[in-house]
Amino acid sequence: MTKVSVVGGGNAGCITALYLSWFKRDLEVELIYNPDIPCERVGQATVLEPPKIFWAATGFNWYHNPIHATFKSGVLYEGWGHVNEEVYHGFPANGMAMHFCPSEMQKHVLNSGHFKVIEDTVLDVKNIDSDYVFDCRGKPKDYSDYDELINPTNACILAQANWDTSQAYWSRHVATPDGWTFVIPTLKDSPSRSGGVGYCYNSNITSKEDAEKNMLDMFDVEITTHINYKNYVARNPIVDDKIFLTGNRLFFLEPLESTAAQAYVECARYFVDYIITKKEPVEQAAHSAKQYIRQLQNFVLWHYQFGSKYDTPFWNYAKKLSFRDKTFDAMVEYCKQTTNRDILPKAYGGATSEASQYGQWPANSFKIWQDGMTISQEKTD
Secondary structure, X not given: OEXXXXXXXXXXXXXXXXXXXXXXXXXXXXXXXXXXXXXOOOOEEOOOXXXXXXXXXXXXXXXXXXXXXXXXXXXXXXXXXXOOOEEEEEOOOOOOEEEEOHHHHHHHHHOOOOOEEEEOOOOOHHHOOOOEEEEOOOOOOOOOOEEEOOOOOOEEEEEEEOOOOOOOOOEEEEEEOOEEEEEOOOOOOOHHHHHOEEEEEOOOOOOHHHHHHHHHHHOOEEEEEEEEOOOEEEOOOEEOOOEEEOHHHOEEOOOOOOOHHHHHHHXXXXXXXXXXXXXXXXXXXXXXXXXXXXXXXXXXXXXXXXXXXXXXXXXXXXXXXXXXXXXXXXXXXXXXHOOOOOOOEHHHOOOEOOOOEEOOEEHHHHHHHHHHHHOOOOOOO
């Protein structure tokens, strides 16, 4: 049996190990992690597939809710563009994504019993006695082997809301003069509540002090910490044909579209297809992972190009950031020319193939944003 070691006990490590051990039964999976490394404080949001994996592999359900999850039926964009005050990007009504607490998710997954758990500190993954290694040890210390992803934000102020956010069934993404703010519904007793609100901005445009003041002027919160970050992707996602970078070891992209959890699953698929089937060379598996991440970058960046209700240095800068991708352009053109019915997948009575996907998004996601930014929509009570 092929042995796979997953190194790192954060979001990426837990989700990768769970996916591999549940869906790929011909693999012997172990997870190695340092229990002294604290979990991510920020509440995490997903798209539709990760909750299905938790449900299938761990027996997660909303009644017992061991990972302190809250419902996520979509994302409410407030103040983006110049046509509508709000744009709601919702999931199909028969599906539900989630927001979860990373520390509770870690405990739940590590106790699932589907893979061996080893508490240890790994300094060099090349020394691990395993056929293949998934390196999920977090952000690199040296970025010399990484390329920058295009994005207008590079800093975030985390805070705890002074109101009950748990009653909302969606993420709120609120445009601000300096960027945007996420408000994640969190349970009152959840450890991730201290990072349930995040003011994302560009530290080269707005000072930390000004960003903090503006955040407190707009939101009733208690600030907990400041984070600076880079948006990046590894040039070589696969090392020595057996070490696969994933999680923040592979890339980081700001959280506008909650791309991280699903990306861990997709990258695991690309790499496992190489491990098990050998249908494509290792270079193609690495290319597929990088192409997927570039598509995440492009879709997120597209949101900024329509501006917001604020005419400020940040938004003037963000609107000018661009990218080139003929596949993306073709998807936008298709959504412009296709009706609301036909843009839906055939499984929902539409005329669009389920294979019509760009990164994590089907064609109807493109139409929701395109129409929301260009067509006035009546508000209903």
